[in-house]
Amino acid sequence: MKLRKKIPLIDQHDHNGFWGGKFGGSFIPETLKKPVEDLTREFSKLRNNKKFLKKRDYYFKNYIGSPTSLVKLENLSNHLGGAQIWAKVVSEANGGAHKIYNATVHALICKAMGKKYIVGDTGAGYAGKMLSMAAKKFGLKCKIFMGAKDIKRQKPNCDAMRKNGAEIVPVYSGSQTLVDAVSECMRYWVSNCDTTHMCVGSTVGPNIFVKICGWSTAQISRELKIQITQEFKKIPKKIKLINCVGGGSSAYGFWSEFIDFKKSRIELIGVEAGGPKNSKLHAAPLSRNAKIGILHGAASYVCQNNEGQINDTESISAGLDYPGVSPIHCFLKDTKRARYTYATDEEALKAHVMVTKFEKLNPSLEPSHAFAEAIKIAPKLSKDTIIIVNSCGDAKKDRDILKERLGKN
């Protein structure tokens, strides 16, 4: 298994859609074959269409607000000593998280395919909120599938979705979280694929959805590469790019331009959700060595039992609370290009507290997992090491959880 250079990672799959010969693919019911093939054809046309690219860039700049800023976390760095800590504040994007990139591109594709309805899944509610925003912007009717448990714990995002005119469909099956929302959304698409476009909220699902999402979030690292070069004159010798990983869309977007660099120069660190400290449940298939399985149309490392039943997961962060992970991250793990670890709920909370104490930054519980790793390793690193954390979501949506756990507003 080997990574190739100068080819985007999203395109390094074989003709069956597998990365590294075994991750990804399209394990879908027969009914979805045609809509998936149609979408695959349409996307490969659009991504080479200059007019479409111009449109994408226009909306990325004027609607999403690219580029989001790269800032040095001076106080936090001084407090910890060691490496310099920087943040790419992706949460500045319209809507407050990276999910807007994928949502906007899917809405544009939906329009291009002449479909009027768009459906999507959501965990933390960001993917749903952004899809509802994009749908409103482009005049599409929107339905969002969301686990009943997540609806309760991410109320602010639900309010936003409803305000944007989207219908939230609560999912009561299974664990009532993201995994069930994705299943229900796929079922809905099976029944309505002739009129409806489906947006998968992360770099997961059948091959084409991994590609579209990765293609969309890659904007983050295109910006970052320019910003690093401007800030440091050239790309520094020791960089660590730290990102949380649930499905893995923000991490891929944050890393895509840097995968060709040597690991010793630019290290890629993915931080999964370790769950509560003393719980056996987690959502960390990569760092806690889950077996390969098939979930939601793709082969990846999946939290599951010996029989192949998908395990319940547990994390304070709804956005990371998913038993599978993107096939491209499995590929990055097995080729050893990226290193994956996890942070517990408690570590993420502590990191959130520390970051907000020292900096004018309010990372949501998802990137707080990444900050936890940065805080852990920074003191041990040299002053010329540059750690950059993707602060990919804003904590406004976590208001209720933070209040409950920390007693603050």
Added chain:
Amino acid sequence: MSSLINRAFSNAKNENRPALLTYTVAGDNTKKKSLEILKSISNYVDICELGFPHNTPIADGGQIQTSAYRAIKNGIKINDVFSIAKNFKKIKKNKPIILMGYYNMIYQYNENKFLEKCKKSKVDGLIVVDLPYPENKNFASKCKKKGINFIQLVSPTTSQIRLKKIIKDSHDMIYYISMLSTTGGKLKVSPKKILEKYNKIKKQNKSKNVVIGFGITEKTIKSLKKADGLVVGSAICKEISKSIEKRQNAVTNVTNIVKRLKNKIL
């Protein structure tokens, strides 16, 4: 020698009716009960489909999901599914049984081991919902080598070119999904339209047995009786749920509904 599945279809044809296929979930609501249901309904059914339940079923509607979750909750394991099939075949050796489920279960068990076990339990066929053509080519040929029917699915969205290839690669039976829906949806396409598409599939190769499934209930079954076979699943799972809820005997109730279904297509 002709497969049991083929023979079941010719028997039905001789009686001038479609074959009746039922789908129940192994272990719903217990191992023992599901075997009893299977034994009892098989007196009226031509081919029995037995689901091995998965907790992330992306193509199943509410009724079958409920049955699957119930069976998993009650501790059903893949090896129990095989033992149910095996025990069933001990007393109904000529009744074909088809296992149906999602690929991850087979993948975790190991394809070869799974097929070996199917063979030992005298399973006649397999339907894997999320392993479409051409991704299923390798597995389908492994099945053939073991003398197990791999049943291809065809849907209203299947293109003509694809249809030809799928039929060419199919074994004795093809499963036509009546409409764009998960299992157990309300029949939203007219029987006439369904049969038009069905005939197109039949025209490709008359020797293949084509069954229609999804949305088939006591109300709709009669209108589709021209098909080679008809599959009823969700309506049966629903009956099991109802019986449990009302604390009635599921075996009797399910047998009664199957008898009524059969009477409608005689």
